[in-house]
Amino acid sequence: MKVAFQGTINYGGQGTFLIELTRALSQNAEELHIFPTSKSLNGESIFSFYGKTPENVKIVGPRKNIISQSIRDVLAFKNYDIVHVNYASYGLLAVVAKMLYKTPFVYTIHYSPPSGSLWTRLMYWLELDLLLPFVAQKADRVVTISSYVQNLLKQKYNLEAEVVYHGINGAVSNCDASSSRDFISAKYSIPNDYKLFLYVGRFHGYKDLETAIKAFSIVLKESGYKIKFLVVGNGEMERSIKQEILRNNVEDHVLLLGDIENGELAKHYAGSDVFVFPSIGEGFGLVFLEAMICGLPIIASSEGSSPEIVGDAGLIFTAKDPNDLASKMVTLLDNQSIYSKIKENCKKRASLFTWEEAANNYYNIYRGTLGDIALDHGGTYSDHNDVTLRGTEKHEGV
Numbered sequence: 174m175k176v177a178f179q180g181t182i183n184y185g186g187q188g189t190f191l192i193e194l195t196r197a198l199s200q201n202a203e204e205l206h207i208f209p210t211s212k213s214l215n216g217e218s219i220f221s222f223y224g225k226t227p228e229n230v231k232i233v234g235p236r237k238n239i240i241s242q243s244i245r246d247v248l249a250f251k252n253y254d255i256v257h258v259n260y261a262s263y264g265l266l267a268v269v270a271k272m273l274y275k276t277p278f279v280y281t282i283h284y285s286p287p288s289g290s291l292w293t294r295l296m297y298w299l300e301l302d303l304l305l306p307f308v309a310q311k312a313d314r315v316v317t318i319s320s321y322v323q324n325l326l327k328q329k330y331n332l333e334a335e336v337v338y339h340g341i342n343g344a345v346s347n348c349d350a351s352s353s354r355d356f357i358s359a360k361y362s363i364p365n366d367y368k369l370f371l372y373v374g375r376f377h378g379y380k381d382l383e384t385a386i387k388a389f390s391i392v393l394k395e396s397g398y399k400i401k402f403l404v405v406g407n408g409e410m411e412r413s414i415k416q417e418i419l420r421n422n423v424e425d426h427v428l429l430l431g432d433i434e435n436g437e438l439a440k441h442y443a444g445s446d447v448f449v450f451p452s453i454g455e456g457f458g459l460v461f462l463e464a465m466i467c468g469l470p471i472i473a474s475s476e477g478s479s480p481e482i483v484g485d486a487g488l489i490f491t492a493k494d495p496n497d498l499a500s501k502m503v504t505l506l507d508n509q510s511i512y513s514k515i516k517e518n519c520k521k522r523a524s525l526f527t528w529e530e531a532a533n534n535y536y537n538i539y540r541g542t543l544g545d546i547a548l549d550h551g552g553t554y555s556d557h558n559d560v561t562l563r564g565t566e567k568h569e570g571v
Contacts, residue, residue, distance in 0.1 A: 174201075174202050174203055174204075174254050174255070174536075174539060174540070174543070175202070175203060175204040175205075175206075175252070175253045176198070176204065176206070176253060176254065176539065177249065177253040177256045177257070178195055178198075178205055178206065178207050178208065178256075179210065179246070179256065179257065179259065179263055179264075179267070180207065180208075180259045181259070182214060182222055183212060183213050183222070184432055185375060186283070186459045187259065187283060188222070189342050190459075191207065193339075193340060193342060193343065193528045194528060194531055194535065195230055196230070197528040197531065198536060199227035199229050199230050200529075201532060201533070201536040202229065202539075205231075206230075207231070207232045208246050208249070213235065215235075216235065243266055246266050247273070250266070250267060250278075251270065251273070251274040254276075255278065255279065255542060256277070256278040256279070257278065257279045257281070257535070257539075258281070258308075259280075259283060261301070261304035261305040261309075262299070262300055262304055264278070264280055264304070264308040265304065267280075267312075268307075268308060268311045277313040277542050277543065277546055278311075278312055279312060279313060279315075279316060279535075279542060280309055280315050280316070281317065281337075282309070282315065282317045282322065282326065283317075283318060283457075284301075284318075285379065286379045288378030288379045288410075306330045306332070309330070309332050309334075313545075314335065314542050315332060315333065315335070316335050316336070316337050316535070316538060317335070317336055317456075318338065318456050319338070319456060319457050319478035319481055319482065320481055321456070321478035321481055322334070322478065323335075323336050337534045337535060337538075338457070338526055338531060339457055339526060339528075339531060340527040340530065341462050341466050341523055342459060342463055345435050345436075345442065345463045345467070347436075347439055348439050348443035348466065348467035348468065349443055350443045350467075353440040353442075353443035353444030355444075356440045356444060357403075357440065357441065357444040363401055367399045367400060367401050368398055368400045368401075368446045368447075369400070369403055369445040369446050370385075370400065370401070370402045370449050370502065371442065371445035371448050371449065371469070372404045372405065372449055373438070373442075373448075373450075373463070373464075374405075374406050374450065374452070374460055375407070376407055376408030376410040376411050376414055377409065377410060378410060379452060379454040379455075380410075380450075380452045381452060381453050381474070381493060382404070382417075383413070383417045384493055384495050384498060385402075385495075386414070386417045386421055386423065386427065387421060388449075388451075388496070388499040389402045389423060389427065390421035391496065391499035392499050392502050392503055393423060393426055398506055400426065400506075401428065402423070402426060402428070402449075403428050403430060404427060404429050405431070405432070405438065406432065407429075415429070438463070439463075442466075442469050446505075446506075447469070447470055447472060448460075448461075448464040448471045448472070448487075449498070450473050450479070451473070451474050451490075451493075451498060452473070452477055452479065453492045453493060455478050455479055457482060458473075458478060458482050461473070461479070461482045461486070461487075464486075465486050465520065466520060468520055469519065470486070470487055470505055470516050470519065471483050471487025471488070471515075471519075472487055472488050472501045473490075474489070474490060474491075475489050475490065475491055475492045476492040484518075484522050485515070485518045485522060486518050486519045486522040486523070488504065488505065488515070489501075
């Protein structure tokens with residue numbers, strides 16, 4: 174089977190999804206060619222960011238002109254058995270290729286709610302309300318990343334979608350707690366007797382980092398613990414985040430660290446005490462799995478997919494309630510029994526999510542799509558790989 178995979182090679186969840194899934198899919202597909210979107214890193218840097226590609230995986234080089242790149246991609250899709258797209262806007266190219274060449278395509282919907290500037294919200298509206306339903310109706314199969322998004326798509330667009338969960342980011346799975354804490358203490362001049370809270374993610378409105386800062390301020394002022402808050406990431410809300418830090422007088426205790434490469438990021442997970450992620454609209458939350466694999470107890474909000482993914486690897490607080498979040502933070506500082514039990518659950522929970530499982534499910538979706546098309550034309554579909562078919566129709570949560 175020859176697969177064209179359209180996606181983003183960059184920091185963030187979409188970049189991790191593309192790299193990890195295509196590596197795992199290389200064990201199934203005969204050929205897999207990646208078509209980077211314009212959201213990818215610039216120029217040749219996409220190759221170094223992806224790293225060494227498997228022998229049967231090829232990254233199609235980017236072009237500076239988005240129009241010429243779009244024309245090239247549409248023409249190229251003619252030569253593939255199936256196309257996999259991950260955005261509605263870029264998925265339009267797959268729609269055109271299907272109309273011209275009858276090339277089938279699978280569409281994975283990575284949902285996140287609108288946030289940010291007026292322009293950003295306008296782009297979200299274009300992507301989610303205009304293009305998403307259109308591209309989904311033209312797709313041969315629609316997939317999404319959690320039961321939360323599956324239900325949302327049904328309610329909002331009356332769309333039926335299959336669920337395939339993400340897997341663990343292998344690049345941050347090498348966790349050594351003792352050496353990692355020493356690394357953090359030395360790098361940021363933090364004494365070893367401090368307790369460390371960690372946030373990893375973009376600075377978008379729906380991530381609700383402001384609530385975490387308010388809660389941290391409450392814990393700092395009322396608990397008596399020596400604590401620091403390590404914040405990894407950046408984004409459009411950075412200015413307002415800095416203002417929130419100043420308003421709560423915690424500028425000496427909150428460290429804004431920017432983006433951190435995966436190898437060093439693992440040390441931040443392994444060397445911290447609690448992972449705080451207050452997002453109110455997470456479609457999946459790869460950072461949850463990264464925290465779990467490093468044995469880092471989680472506190473997450475009651476909204477979005479967070480409860481579904483976190484399970485027994487953390488505590489859930491009432492979304493947008495800094496007092497409840499602060500209470501949960503103190504619980505994990507005060508109660509060693511609860512903390513140890515959650516820490517023990519983390520790696521067990523993480524083992525439920527693998528990219529190998531995701532790749533098998535996606536590959537079976539590809540095969541099922543091609544098989545349905547072959548049956549419609551009075552034939553059958555077969556390839557060189559015999560993968561045991563697994564249920565990918567509905568998930569009710571892990």
